[in-house]
Amino acid sequence: MANYNSLTFEAQRKVGQVTFGNHWTWASNYSNNPNNLYPYGPKGWTRDLYTPRHRGVINMVWEVPVGKGRHFRATAPRAVDAVLGGWQLYWIGYLETGKYFSPSFSGSDPSNTNSFGGRPDRVCNGNLPSGERSINHWFDASCFAVPKPGTFGNSGNNILEGPGYNMQNLSIAKTFSISERFKFTFTSAISNAFNHPNFANPSSNISATDVGVVGSLVEGSKGRHIEIRGRIDF
Numbered sequence: 128m129a130n131y132n133s134l135t136f137e138a139q140r141k142v143g144q145v146t147f148g149n150h151w152t153w154a155s156n157y158s159n160n161p162n163n164l165y166p167y168g169p170k171g172w173t174r175d176l177y178t179p180r181h182r183g184v185i186n187m188v189w190e191v192p193v194g195k196g197r198h199f200r201a202t203a204p205r206a207v208d209a210v211l212g213g214w215q216l217y218w219i220g221y222l223e224t225g226k227y228f229s230p231s232f233s234g235s236d237p238s239n240t241n242s243f244g245g246r247p248d249r250v251c252n253g254n255l256p257s258g259e260r261s262i263n264h265w266f267d268a269s270c271f272a273v274p275k276p277g278t279f280g281n282s283g284n285n286i287l288e289g290p291g292y293n294m295q296n297l298s299i300a301k302t303f304s305i306s307e308r309f310k311f312t313f314t315s316a317i318s319n320a321f322n323h324p325n326f327a328n329p330s331s332n333i334s335a336t337d338v339g340v341v342g343s344l345v346e347g348s349k350g351r352h353i354e355i356r357g358r359i360d361f
Contacts, residue, residue: 246280289328
């Protein structure tokens with residue numbers, strides 16, 4: 128069974144040559160799956176690990192006000208307009224709070240059920256304040272312990288929040304009229320324009336030496352990437 132609730136705000140506005148289209152979602156997504164390690168135990172509500180609590184998308188298009196039919200240089204010679212006029216700037220940005228993940232332990236079977244590893248005991252919250260998090264110490268591993276002999280761990284699943292996501296993409300484009308039939312569109316697209324690192328969740332195994340350490344980037348994430356494209360329409 129799943130229980131999803133959300134609140135979404137969307138704003139669209141055109142001011143002169145600038146068009147905005149932005150939205151923000153505040154979400155809560157839980158499911159009550161059975162505990163595979165302890166099938167006779169009660170079901171517990173668990174956060175969905177793919178649903179961030181907050182997600183915002185920023186979308187903007189700017190018709191650069193230079194060139195024929197625009198505010199500046201509207202009567203510029205054709206050669207000048209071909210170089211300076213008709214450019215468009217696009218910005219799309221994604222902002223998310225962290226995805227959720229679970230603590231774990233390994234190397235022992237405290238419940239004596241041939242279940243080596245699993246969820247540890249939780250003795251305090253484990254999530255650090257945002258100002259105290261770093262890639263070498265993302266959460267407080269001392270808040271979790273290997274369960275006592277004869278017991279299963281009492282920690283819930285997906286109770287820890289990982290690093291957030293910040294991806295800003297920019298593009299600039301212009302269409303050149305070669306003839307009445309042929310048009311050429313030039314586009315320069317910059318992915319991750321500010322070269323912001325987007326980290327994956329840290330190691331969560333309290334039995335490992337690198338517990339709490341962020342060791343990789345989000346799958347598919349990359350540094351600043353510039354791509355130049357051309358398209359002919361006829």
